[in-house]
Amino acid sequence: xxxxxxxxxxxxxxxxxxxxxxxxxxxxxxxxxxxxxxxxxxxxxxxxxxxxxxxxxxxxxxxxxxxxxxxxxxxxxxxxxxxxxxxxxxxxxxxxxxxxxxxxxxxxxxxxxxxxxxxxxxxxxxxxxxxxxxxxxxxxxxxxxxxxxxxxxxxxxxxxxxxxxxxxxxxxxxxxxxxxxxxxxxxxxxxxxxxxxxxxxxxxxxxxxxxxxxxxxxxxxxxxxxxxxxxxxxxxxxxxxxxxxxxxxxxxxxxxxxxxxxxxx
Amino acid sequence: xxxxxxxxxxxxxxxxxxxxxxxxxxxxxxxxxxxxxxxxxxxxxxxxxxxxxxxxxxxxxxxxxxxxxxxxxxxxxxxxxxxxxxxxxxxxxxxxxxxxxxxxxxxxxxxxxxxxxxxxxxxxxxxxxxxxxxxxxxxxxxxxxxxxxxxxxxxxxxxxxxxxxxxxxxxxxxxxxxxxxxxxxxxxxxxxxxxxxxxxxxxxxxxxxxxxxxxxxxxxxxxxxxxxxxxxxxxxxxxxxxxxxxxxxxxxxxxxxxxxxxxxxxxxxxxxxxxxxxxxxxxxxxxxxxxxxxxxxxxxxxxxxxxxxxxxxxxxxxxxxxxxxxxxxxxxxxxxxxxxxxxxxxxxxxxxxxxxxxxxxxxxxxxxxxxxxxxxxxxxxxx
Numbered sequence: 001x002x003x004x005x006x007x008x009x010x011x012x013x014x015x016x017x018x019x020x021x022x023x024x025x026x027x028x029x030x031x032x033x034x035x036x037x038x039x040x041x042x043x044x045x046x047x048x049x050x051x052x053x054x055x056x057x058x059x060x061x062x063x064x065x066x067x068x069x070x071x072x073x074x075x076x077x078x079x080x081x082x083x084x085x086x087x088x089x090x091x092x093x094x095x096x097x098x099x100x101x102x103x104x105x106x107x108x109x110x111x112x113x114x115x116x117x118x119x120x121x122x123x124x125x126x127x128x129x130x131x132x133x134x135x136x137x138x139x140x141x142x143x144x145x146x147x148x149x150x151x152x153x154x155x156x157x158x159x160x161x162x163x164x165x166x167x168x169x170x171x172x173x174x175x176x177x178x179x180x181x182x183x184x185x186x187x188x189x190x191x192x193x194x195x196x197x198x199x200x201x202x203x204x205x206x207x208x209x210x211x212x213x214x215x216x217x218x219x220x221x222x223x224x225x226x227x228x229x230x231x232x233x234x235x236x237x238x239x240x241x242x243x244x245x246x247x248x249x250x251x252x253x254x255x256x257x258x259x260x261x262x263x264x265x
Numbered sequence: 266x267x268x269x270x271x272x273x274x275x276x277x278x279x280x281x282x283x284x285x286x287x288x289x290x291x292x293x294x295x296x297x298x299x300x301x302x303x304x305x306x307x308x309x310x311x312x313x314x315x316x317x318x319x320x321x322x323x324x325x326x327x328x329x330x331x332x333x334x335x336x337x338x339x340x341x342x343x344x345x346x347x348x349x350x351x352x353x354x355x356x357x358x359x360x361x362x363x364x365x366x367x368x369x370x371x372x373x374x375x376x377x378x379x380x381x382x383x384x385x386x387x388x389x390x391x392x393x394x395x396x397x398x399x400x401x402x403x404x405x406x407x408x409x410x411x412x413x414x415x416x417x418x419x420x421x422x423x424x425x426x427x428x429x430x431x432x433x434x435x436x437x438x439x440x441x442x443x444x445x446x447x448x449x450x451x452x453x454x455x456x457x458x459x460x461x462x463x464x465x466x467x468x469x470x471x472x473x474x475x476x477x478x479x480x481x482x483x484x485x486x487x488x489x490x491x492x493x494x495x496x497x498x499x500x501x502x503x504x505x506x507x508x509x510x511x512x513x514x515x516x517x518x519x520x521x522x523x524x525x526x527x528x529x530x531x532x533x534x535x536x537x538x539x540x541x542x543x544x545x546x547x548x549x550x551x552x553x554x555x556x557x558x559x560x561x562x563x564x565x566x567x568x569x570x571x572x573x574x575x576x577x578x579x580x581x582x583x584x585x586x587x588x589x590x591x592x593x594x595x596x597x598x599x600x601x602x603x604x605x606x607x608x609x610x611x612x613x614x615x616x617x618x619x620x621x622x623x624x625x626x627x628x629x630x631x632x633x634x635x636x637x638x639x640x641x642x643x644x645x646x647x648x
Contacts, residue, residue, distance in 0.1 A: 163341055164374035166361040168388030168437065182378040 024241060031234035038229045048235040058236060061220035064131060065200060068216060072138035073195035079139070080146025080191055087147070088154040106144045114141060115208030122209060129211030137209040138202060142195035149194060149255075153187030186254045193251035197244050281489060283316035290353065292317045292473055293338065293441060298347035300333050307333040308344070309497035315441075320467050321475045322484035325494030326520070331477045334494075335443050338475070339368045351440060367439035371446040373430035375418040381405070381429050382414040388437040404432040407466070424455050431463075435470065444476040448483055460486045481521045485509065493517050509569075514648045518567040525573070525613050526646075527566040531558050539645065540584070541566070544609035551584035552643045565646045570616035572642035575603050576635045577626060585643075587636045589613065591628060603628065605636055 005013075031049075035042025052058055083103050087096070106114060118137045119129075127133055161183065165175035181188070203218040210216065215223075217240065224233055283289040291314035300308040308330040315321045323331040336342045338349060340361030349356055356364055367388065375384050385404050389397045405411050408428035418426060427450065434442055447463065448456045464487050467474045478484050484491050485505040492502045493516075501508055501517045512518035515526060529543035529550055534557055541550040541564070550566060558564065580586055589605035592612060603615045615636055628634060 158372060158374065160370045160372050160374040161376060163339075163361070164368070164370055164376070164433075165387070166341075167339060167366075167368050168433070169362050169390060171360075171362055179376055179378075183376075 027234050028238045028241070031231060031238040033231055033234070036231065038231060038234070048231040051232050052235050052239075055232065058217075058220060058232070061215050061217045062236075064134075064214055065217040068131060068135045068138055068206075068214075069196045069199040072135045072142060072199050073192050075135070075139035076142040076146045076195040077150075077188060077192045080143050080195075081150050081188060083143070083147040084151035084154050087151055088157075103147050104144050106141055107148070111141075111202075111204040115205040118205065119208040129209060129214070131210075131214040133209045133211065134206050134214055134216065137205050138195075138199040141202065141205055142198045145198060146191035146195050149191040150184065150187050153184045157184060186257065190251040190254045193247045193254070197247035197251075200240065200247070201244055281318070283319070284314065284490065289316060291315060292319075292352060293475075294348075294350045294353075295334070296348045296350070298334070298337065298344045298349060300330070300337060300342060300344050306497050308337070310347070311497075311499055312347075313492060313499060313502070315473065315475060317473055318471055319473055319475075319490060320464065320488045321473075322488035322491045323475065323477045323494060324481060324484040324491050324521075325479065327479055329494040330497040331494050332445060335368070335445060335475065335477050338441070339366055339443055340364050365440040366443060367434040367437055367441075368443040368445065369430050369434040369447055371449060373418075373426050373450075375426060375429055375433070377418050380415050380417050381410060381421070384418070384429055385433045385436050387433060400436055404436045407435070408432045423450055423452075424459070427451060427459070431466075435472070439472070441473045441475060444474060446478055447476060449478075449480070456483070463487055485521075493520060495520075511644055512567060512646070515565055515567070515646055518644065518646065523570050523614055523616075525568045525570065527568065527611075527643075529564055529566050531560050531562045531564060534558055534560055538640065545607050545611050545613075546585065546587050547608060548582070548586050549584050550643070551640050552645055553640045554645045556645075558645065558647070562647070566643040567646055568638050568643045570602060570614040571600075571618075573613065573615040573636050573638045575605070575615045575617055575628060576637070577628060577632065578635070580635055580637050585638050585640065587613070589634055589636055591630055591632045591634055594628070594630060603634070605634060607636065 030038060030041075032044050032046060033040075033042055034045035034047065087100050087103070090096075115137070118133075118140065122129060122133050157180065161179050162172075162175045165179040166172060170178060201218055202216075203222055206216045206219055207222075210219065217236070221233055221236060221240075224230070293313075293315040295311050295313040298308055298311045299306070311330075311334060323334060325331045333342060337344050338356075340356075340359065343357065351365070356366075376387065379387065382401055382405070385401050386397055389400055392400065401414075402411075405414055408431055410425060410428055410432070413421065413425065418429065421429065427447070431447070434444075444463075448459055451459060460483060463474075476484070476487065488505060490502060491505050491508050493500045493508060495516055501513045503511075508517060509521055512521065512524075518524045518526065527543050527545050527550070529541040531539055531541050532549075533540040537553055537555055539550075539552045539554045539558060541552065543550060543566075552566060587607045589607040591603055592606045593604040595602040595604075599619060600616050601619055603617070605613050605615060607613050613636055
């Protein structure tokens with residue numbers, strides 16, 4: 001029997017990887033281009049990164065994005081934890097299936113529809129569009145992801161730990177904060193990272209729900225690109241890629257470490 | 266369950282028997298406790314008294330309701346009917362965290378994010394700092410884990426974890442300690458040692474222990490009294506020796522230890538002796554029994570394997586003697602078990618202590634042997 005990957009396999013993997021990452025690589029490389037022309041290499045330079053930090057509009061957009069990301073990820077994590085608790089702990093309440101279905105629906109819902117429906121809601125209740133409507137919308141969008149991550153951890157959590165805490169004089173509320181939360185903390189952190197990352201790179205929902213003064217970074221990039229690509233866009237995109245990649249890898253590593261410790265016990 | 270005058274069973278601490286004292290007040294009283302899960306009745310009307318300083322064992326197969334009974338005491342389940350009182354006070358309206366009852370979990374449930382010391386101190390939040398420190402040190406010394414105070418649970422062996430779990434449950438000095446299958450996760454050798462350690466510890470602390478187990482040896486070795494459970498009900502309560510030597514039903518006889526059950530019919534009753542006939546013993550049975558049973562009643566005779574003598578020579582003719590053929594031999598080192606086929610096709614289990622190293626005429630497969638037991642050895646069971 002033939003062992004190891006065949007030539008065909010190697011070629012397939014190489015092509016696949018190139019297909020996925022070559023554009024990104026190109027973008028990163030050209031962000032260090034000295035030339036003003038996007039597609040012509042004019043030597044190595046970090047001038048566009050310098051220019052980026054002079055561009056007040058771009059800096060504002062970064063600020064909005066970070067604030068929206070932080071707040072919406074926090075809201076989504078808190079609500080996601082509660083939803084996950086309800087789904088793993090409260091066995092068989094009325095409408096449990098419906099509830100879990102509704103929690104996970106945004107995972108597969110087209111973003112355009114989610115964005116549009118949120119916009120309609122905000123218009124209907126007369127909420128002025130701005131940074132808070134974007135934040136609320138992102139929390140809605142990322143809640144289900146947070147719930148999935150935390151629910152997976154809670155499912156393998158030994159409930160007798162909580163009972164032991166109650167047995168030793170803690171109210172159910174105290175038991176949760178002193179025993180359950182410290183033990184599911186890595187999953188909670190991973191959920192937060194994931195929610196934050198998703199919020200960072202969302203364009204569609206932000207476009208629907210933002211108002212004046214709440215332009216997020218992806219929106220800013222998109223509108224600039226329509227006027228013509230300049231190397232500054234490449235620079236800011238490279239930073240965004242770096243941030244998102246860090247977030248995803250951190251979330252993954254935290255979960256891996258958690259798995260390693262639970263396996264040992 | 267009282268001990269009849271002629272039966273002097275076992276060598277267990279006889280002086281301690283608060284359950285025989287009508288003036289004694291129980292520490293825990295279950296009264297008509299019922300618990301259902303959906304259509305399943307887990308606990309079906311249990312009334313039971315447990316006294317101070319007892320080491321009480323709930324013994325039964327899995328699914329018999331013993332764990333549910335214990336969890337109701339700890340406050341993790343609420344009975345559907347009946348009451349549970351502790352020192353005469355109803356504890357059912359108290360939540361788990363306000364009951365003076367602690368539990369050692371089967372999985373140990375040690376907090377993985379806390380070290381040994383912090384685990385033990387977890388239930389001592391109410392104590393001032395100095396006292397808490399002293400108590401933790403006492404507990405560490407008690408379970409001989411002084412050097413491991415800073416270890417996390419995942420850095421401990423199974424036996425060490427078991428001791429941390431025990432120390433943590435004892436530390437708040439509960440009125441009652443519940444132990445859920447405390448030795449199930451240990452290997453045989455460690456289990457044997459730990460059984461005796463637990464008893465010594467319980468006597469030293471003067472604490473009341475209630476243990477749930479499916480392992481009869483564990484229950485017999487450790488407890489002052491055993492309650493044998495089946496299908497949500499208590500079948501028999503008594504000292505380990507009482508339950509073993511005078512089981513009140515075939516279920517108990519069969520569940521605790523090995524037993525041979527001979528079907529028989531009473532032919533003659535009088536002055537403490539019953540004469541019976543049965544298919545397995547053409548010579549007829551003769552059994553000592555104080556309770557009068559009318560002739561004609563169908564009963565079972567329960568005889569433990571170690572109370573049946575196996576001989577190669579024909580014993581003097583009389584009751585309780587059966588000829589048979591050795592079908593199988595199990596050599597256990599300290600004991601040898603013989604499976605002997607007797608008239609009626611029944612296979613009788615007889616055990617013999619291997620007191621001598623060398624036997625001149627060892628019993629072999631297919632040997633013709635004689636089985637006898639004394640009139641004292643058999644228990645007459647009507648249910």
